[in-house]
Amino acid sequence: MDRAERVPVAIVGAGPVGLAAALDLARHGIRSVVLDMKPQVAWTSRAICISRRSLEILDRIGEGGRIAAKGLGWTSGTTFHRERPVFRLEMPHGPADRHPPFVNIQQFWTESFLLAALADTGLAAIRWNAEVTGLSQGAEGATLTLADGGSLSAAYVVAADGGRSRLRDLLGLRLEGTSYEGRYLIADIEIGAPRAVERQVWFDPPSNPGSTTILHVQPDGVWRLDFQLTDEDDAEAELSPERLSARIGRHLAMLGLAGEPWRLLWSSLYRAHCLTLPDYVSGRVAFAGDAAHLVPIFGVRGLNSGFDDAHNLAWKLAALLDGSAGPGLLASYSAERVAATRHNIAEATKSTWFMSPPSPGFRLLRDAAVALAGDHPAFRPLINPRQSAPFAYTHSPLTTPDPAPGAGVAAGQPLPDLPLPDGSRLHARLPRRGFAVLGCGVPAPRVAGAAALDLPPLPELTGDACPVLLVRPDEYVAARFASAEAAPVAAALSRALGHEQSARSAAA
Numbered sequence: 271m272d273r274a275e276r277v278p279v280a281i282v283g284a285g286p287v288g289l290a291a292a293l294d295l296a297r298h299g300i301r302s303v304v305l306d307m308k309p310q311v312a313w314t315s316r317a318i319c320i321s322r323r324s325l326e327i328l329d330r331i332g333e334g335g336r337i338a339a340k341g342l343g344w345t346s347g348t349t350f351h352r353e354r355p356v357f358r359l360e361m362p363h364g365p366a367d368r369h370p371p372f373v374n375i376q377q378f379w380t381e382s383f384l385l386a387a388l389a390d391t392g393l394a395a396i397r398w399n400a401e402v403t404g405l406s407q408g409a410e411g412a413t414l415t416l417a418d419g420g421s422l423s424a425a426y427v428v429a430a431d432g433g434r435s436r437l438r439d440l441l442g443l444r445l446e447g448t449s450y451e452g453r454y455l456i457a458d459i460e461i462g463a464p465r466a467v468e469r470q471v472w473f474d475p476p477s478n479p480g481s482t483t484i485l486h487v488q489p490d491g492v493w494r495l496d497f498q499l500t501d502e503d504d505a506e507a508e509l510s511p512e513r514l515s516a517r518i519g520r521h522l523a524m525l526g527l528a529g530e531p532w533r534l535l536w537s538s539l540y541r542a543h544c545l546t547l548p549d550y551v552s553g554r555v556a557f558a559g560d561a562a563h564l565v566p567i568f569g570v571r572g573l574n575s576g577f578d579d580a581h582n583l584a585w586k587l588a589a590l591l592d593g594s595a596g597p598g599l600l601a602s603y604s605a606e607r608v609a610a611t612r613h614n615i616a617e618a619t620k621s622t623w624f625m626s627p628p629s630p631g632f633r634l635l636r637d638a639a640v641a642l643a644g645d646h647p648a649f650r651p652l653i654n655p656r657q658s659a660p661f662a663y664t665h666s667p668l669t670t671p672d673p674a675p676g677a678g679v680a681a682g683q684p685l686p687d688l689p690l691p692d693g694s695r696l697h698a699r700l701p702r703r704g705f706a707v708l709g710c711g712v713p714a715p716r717v718a719g720a721a722a723l724d725l726p727p728l729p730e731l732t733g734d735a736c737p738v739l740l741v742r743p744d745e746y747v748a749a750r751f752a753s754a755e756a757a758p759v760a761a762a763l764s765r766a767l768g769h770e771q772s773a774r775s776a777a778a
């Protein structure tokens with residue numbers, strides 16, 4: 271075989287996670303090549319709810335602006351029993367928050383904006399029509415072979431090749447967990463009628479009796495309708511234009527929109543999965559996004575957790591490539607993100623069981639809770655939809671145990687993008703790449719390998735005990751300190767770069 275072209279990082283999959291990984295690597299000055307078997311960006315809307323934390327990540331990697339500007343922000347939701355509102359979801363959103371808890375935007379916009387931002391970096395090449403069919407790896411890197419006979423070698427490979435990941439198969443790896451029988455029918459319609467931008471869900475509505483329906487509003491006058499099918503429904507038959515139109519028409523009529531013109535843009539069938547690889551690293555290959563895990567859409571953790579993967583992985587690959595990483599750093603990617611997935615699966619399982627009860631007894635209880643919630647507030651917490659929230663790496667091998675957990679933002683949590691007295695934002699003050707030591711009301715200790723930031727007192731961040739923080743390149747707090755001494759900060763930095771023996775442990 272000819273000597274393969276060699277790059278620092280090869281990314282398989284130009285879905286949103288692969289594109290975000292490439293953009294994040296470019297932020298760290300790392301070149302990558304992204305390979306995708308498709309001819310261009312997919313046009314389907316799929317994941318539409320982007321979380322505040324994802325928007326912060328996108329801001330940091332150079333593409334928050336267009337997605338946030340195009341997306342429709344929302345902070346609330348309404349749950350209906352039949353046609354009666356029984357629960358109001360209000361998510362925290364105050365003047366200190368730069369972004370709303372969620373914005374809705376079609377996935378093709380997210381991908382297109384990421385692609386445009388990537389082109390601006392000049393550090394990533396996208397190769398469409400490039401199907402990866404083979405993989406070999408050794409101590410120095412991996413070589414991918416392509417369907418067209420070409421090949422590409424890289425020091426590291428990011429497997430972001432989606433739920434049916436070929437790289438998973440090539441490495442003989444299997445997802446573990448549960449797949450649910452229940453089917454959902456997704457339809458995007460173009461419709462001129464105004465509608466509040468919030469999450470709306472109906473249990474047992476007259477338009478879909480015995481089942482559930484979810485409605486989200488997207489940009490450009492598009493609504494996402496998500497119909498749960500019953501066991502008696504023939505899923506494929508329900509996708510036919512006649513039956514789908516009738517189902518949508520019934521829901522619109524229920525909303526008082528019987529005569530409103532609308533047009534079907536996209537429809538698809540969906541099945542809930544709670545599946546994960548037990549380890550996201552295999553030699554020189556790191557799995558991210560749907561290739562690593564599949565979670566139900568309830569709570570919108572699918573794509574949002576994929577952005578978390580990309581952001582966690584990119585700085586670690588950069589540190590491995592520049593020689594600053596310790597032996598445990600790549601393993602910590604798996605430890606941290608597998609722990610996040612297991613948490614996501616636990617939360618999403620509760621939501622899935624609530625949306626599709628797994629037994630007649632559970633259904634009886636669910637129906638009773640929904641019916642009673644309207645008049646009895648005690649039942650309302652039971653129907654809270656548990657939306658995606660940032661995961662804390664409290665038990666990560668990279669995190670130094672916090673001296674004052676419970677006060678301020680503890681070690682292992684993401685640094686909030688707080689407004690500062692001078693009108694700037696905390697994340698904008700962080701260095702573009704690398705670690706930062708924050709001194710809040712005290713001089714930040716100067717340590718090699720981290721930027722020092724002298725800030726005003728920020729009690730919501732530090733509590734009253736820990737004015738010094740070590741912040742990772744992915745905005746996670748790696749450690750907090752009661753005093754401004756350099757030696758403990760340097761030790762925590764070493765640990766956060768995977769130099770501690772304990773970082774080799776996969777038990778996060």
Ligand SMILES: Cc1cc2nc3c(=O)[nH]c(=O)nc-3n(C[C@H](O)[C@H](O)[C@H](O)COP(=O)(O)OP(=O)(O)OC[C@H]3O[C@@H](n4cnc5c(N)ncnc54)[C@H](O)[C@@H]3O)c2cc1C
Pocket residue numbers: 282283284285286287288305306307308316317318319377400401402403430431432433435436437456538539540558559560561567570571572573574576
């Ligand atoms: C019908 C549907 C509806 C969905 N709805 C929602 C939703 O409402 N909310 C939500 O949060 N999530 C939803 N999701 C999930 C969400 O879209 C995914 O979480 C997200 O796309 C994951 O991004 P990814 O980049 O990991 O993978 P993908 O977007 O799947 O991208 C993987 C890429 O890898 C490429 N690829 C695969 N194999 C190869 C190969 N051998 N060689 C080269 N390239 C390859 C593919 O062409 C693809 O472009 C939905 C998914 C589907 C299918």
